[in-house]
Amino acid sequence: MKVIAVSNYKGGCAKTTTAVNLAYDLAAEEERRVLLIDADPQGNASYILWRYNPNANTLCRLYGGKALSSLIRRSKYRNLDIVPSMSGLEQVNKESGALDPNELRRQIDNIADRYDYVIIDCQPTMQFLTISALYAADLVIVPFKAAGFCINGLELMRDYLEDAAQQREYIKDLQYACLPVMFNGRGKSINRIKKLAEQDAYAIFDTFVSFSTVCENAEDQSVRKPLLKHRKNSRVAADYLELTKEILSVIEV
Numbered sequence: 038m039k040v041i042a043v044s045n046y047k048g049g050c051a052k053t054t055t056a057v058n059l060a061y062d063l064a065a066e067e068e069r070r071v072l073l074i075d076a077d078p079q080g081n082a083s084y085i086l087w088r089y090n091p092n093a094n095t096l097c098r099l100y101g102g103k104a105l106s107s108l109i110r111r112s113k114y115r116n117l118d119i120v121p122s123m124s125g126l127e128q129v130n131k132e133s134g135a136l137d138p139n140e141l142r143r144q145i146d147n148i149a150d151r152y153d154y155v156i157i158d159c160q161p162t163m164q165f166l167t168i169s170a171l172y173a174a175d176l177v178i179v180p181f182k183a184a185g186f187c188i189n190g191l192e193l194m195r196d197y198l199e200d201a202a203q204q205r206e207y208i209k210d211l212q213y214a215c216l217p218v219m220f221n222g223r224g225k226s227i228n229r230i231k232k233l234a235e236q237d238a239y240a241i242f243d244t245f246v247s248f249s250t251v252c253e254n255a256e257d258q259s260v261r262k263p264l265l266k267h268r269k270n271s272r273v274a275a276d277y278l279e280l281t282k283e284i285l286s287v288i289e290v
């Protein structure tokens with residue numbers, strides 16, 4: 038089993054879109070057994086993948102002493118389970134003083150035989166839940182808006198990743214790679230962005246995810262679907278499928 042966290046301290050840079058579509062494509066297209074952990078109190082991934090039930094146990098309960106295995110729910114899709122979130126999860130960040138950020142990986146290791154991939158959708162702040170996800174991850178995907186030619190804003194994230202790699206207990210190597218999203222340029226700008234990333238020594242995925250209004254439509258209350266379910270033939274759905282294959286080539290179990 039491998040754990041993949043999708044994180045950036047920046048808001049609105051397609052973390053949830055990436056986590057949801059990677060999880061779905063791995064499960065539905067690539068036949069892998071996948072668990073998505075929604076570690077964002079906003080609960081956006083849960084909203085898309087899960088039939089909401091306010092009485093269900095969510096990730097909050099992990100920090101009230103429940104085992105992670107008891108918090109797993111079936112998503113709407115085959116091969117894809119979910120540990121949902123809800124707004125009460127924010128309380129965990131506020132009261133995290135006595136909690137151990139290594140606990141999440143410890144708990145994930147207890148269910149390692151049930152899944153090939155665990156995907157964690159993080160919130161856009163570096164609080165306890167996000168640190169826990171970085172401590173748990175074999176690979177961190179850092180999506181960033183690749184509009185224009187800039188790759189600004191990744192330095193701080195790199196510092197957090199380097200700290201996590203040094204401080205966590207369970208796994209030594211932390212791989213990370215930056216994912217250009219909302220890209221609306223052409224071949225030339227792809228090369229330009231890749232060059233800039235290389236100069237600053239950021240690992241970057243080969244896949245660039247295109248800008249598309251299909252993403253917003255897929256989240257609409259009346260839709261709430263992964264991109265392949267909503268618009269199978271869209272460019273952005275194909276981009277996420279390409280990303281999924283690239284990830285399998287980088288971090289196969």
Ligand SMILES: Nc1ncnc2c1ncn2[C@@H]1O[C@H](COP(=O)(O)OP(=O)(O)OP(=O)(O)O)[C@@H](O)[C@H]1O
Pocket residue numbers: 047048049050051052053054055077079081159160161218219220246247248249250252253254256273
């Ligand atoms: N490739 C894309 N093209 C255009 N819009 C996109 C793309 N990916 C995501 N979006 C839209 O951008 C918005 C933010 O996306 P998303 O919720 O995935 O970001 P996030 O990083 O998870 O946000 P937060 O920091 O609030 O958790 C959403 O409205 C989403 O539909």
Ligand SMILES: [Mg+2]
Pocket residue numbers: 052053054077081159160
């Ligand atoms: Mg999100």
